[in-house]
Amino acid sequence: MGYCIALTMSSFYTGETPDAVKNAKGLHLITTLTPNGRKAHIYLEELKEIYGLEWTTSLIDLDTLEQKKPWYLKLNPNGRIPILIDNTQSPPHVVMESSAILFYLLATVDKNNVFGFSDPIEHSQLVQWTIFWHASGQPIQGQYNYFRRNAVDESPHAAQRFKKEVLRVYGVLELHLSGKLTSSPREYLAGSGTGKYSIADINAWSWIRTFKSIGFEEEELAAFPHLAAWVTRIADRPAVLRGLGEAYDEEVHPELLIRTE
Ligand SMILES: N[C@@H](CCC(=O)N[C@@H](CS)C(=O)NCC(=O)O)C(=O)O
Numbered sequence: 001m002g003y004c005i006a007l008t009m010s011s012f013y014t015g016e017t018p019d020a021v022k023n024a025k026g027l028h029l030i031t032t033l034t035p036n037g038r039k040a041h042i043y044l045e046e047l048k049e050i051y052g053l054e055w056t057t058s059l060i061d062l063d064t065l066e067q068k069k070p071w072y073l074k075l076n077p078n079g080r081i082p083i084l085i086d087n088t089q090s091p092p093h094v095v096m097e098s099s100a101i102l103f104y105l106l107a108t109v110d111k112n113n114v115f116g117f118s119d120p121i122e123h124s125q126l127v128q129w130t131i132f133w134h135a136s137g138q139p140i141q142g143q144y145n146y147f148r149r150n151a152v153d154e155s156p157h158a159a160q161r162f163k164k165e166v167l168r169v170y171g172v173l174e175l176h177l178s179g180k181l182t183s184s185p186r187e188y189l190a191g192s193g194t195g196k197y198s199i200a201d202i203n204a205w206s207w208i209r210t211f212k213s214i215g216f217e218e219e220e221l222a223a224f225p226h227l228a229a230w231v232t233r234i235a236d237r238p239a240v241l242r243g244l245g246e247a248y249d250e251e252v253h254p255e256l257l258i259r260t261e
Contacts, residue, residue, distance in 0.1 A: 012074070012075075012091050012092060013071070014070060014074060016071040016260050017074075020056075020058050020258055021058055021071075021085070021258065024085065026054060026087055027054075027056070027085070027086055027088075028055065028057070028084070028087060029041075029044065029055055029056070029057045029058070030058045030059075030083050030084075030258075031058075031059060031060070031082040031248060032060050032061065032081055033244075033248050033249060035206045036080075036081065036098040036206070037081055037082045037098075038248075039098050039101075039203050039205075039207075040084065040098055040101045040102070041242075041243035041248050042205075042206060042239060042243030042244070043102050043105055043115065043202050043243075044243070045239035045242045046115060046202070046237075046240075046243075047105060047109050047115075048239070049239055050110075050114050051109060051110070057248065058256055058257075058258045059248065059250045059256045059257045060072075060081055061250060061257060066258060067080060075096075076094065078096055080096075082098055082101060083095060083101075086104070086108070098134075098203070099131070099133075099134040099203055102130070102199040102203055106199055115202070116198055117190070117196070117198070122192060125189075125190035125200070126189075126191075126198050126200045129176075129189040129190050129200040129204070130199060130203045133200075133203050134203065136172075137166075137204060137207065137208075138207050140169060141162075141166050141214075143158075143162045144162035144163055144165075144166045144214070145214060147159040147162055148163075148215050163216075167216070167220060170211065170223075171224070173208075173224075173227050173230075174225075174226050176189065177226035177229075185226070187233060188230070189204065201234060205231065205234050208227065209231055209235065211224075211227070211231065212228075
């Protein structure tokens, strides 16, 4: 039996896996202050308020490429953050992909569906809008940011292409929230009536919150009043403020930073 456990653990960690990860109990998050990291932070912080959820955190400075090392790739072959390790499972269960982390926490922690829905139709709405942003929003906004910041040639083609597509995706969310075509304006992305704040909102909000500062003209932003109101509606939640902030900042918490040689 002991032999089996040893085998299981050795297939999960390497000799290089940092002690903070290897010895963690319960939920352990590996993250940094990026939009994909922040969506996990925000939901964990919301769950802490409701259920008293506890977890531990390790931070990675992406510039050190710790996330590309074999010990990390063994946990997430995609070599990106965030990941959540559930050490209450045997062997520990690793969740990669930020939206999948939200779904995992919804299924395992948020038993009362405070940030989800027990009704299958409303749950289907939640899944739709979470996947819509994960598939059509965040990769496009990520590429838009990349080409905006790292143009290496005179051709603005890629930057323009991604900018146009980000604005199109914002337009989809604006149409949905405004109720322009359905006569049902909404406050949140999923749920009956005007909707309910859920992981679908957390998922998209961590990215869209910056929409006024990522290079759009005032006239372009004027097309999204309902999206702007939605950003403001969510911004002041205490758990949201904590999720954005210093608990996940390696300069404030250098003791949480993991770096192998
Ligand atoms: N689809 C993934 C994307 C994760 C992702 O792109 N993470 C970025 C930070 S937001 C990252 O780890 N970048 C570092 C790298 O690519 O090496 C998710 O939603 O979790």
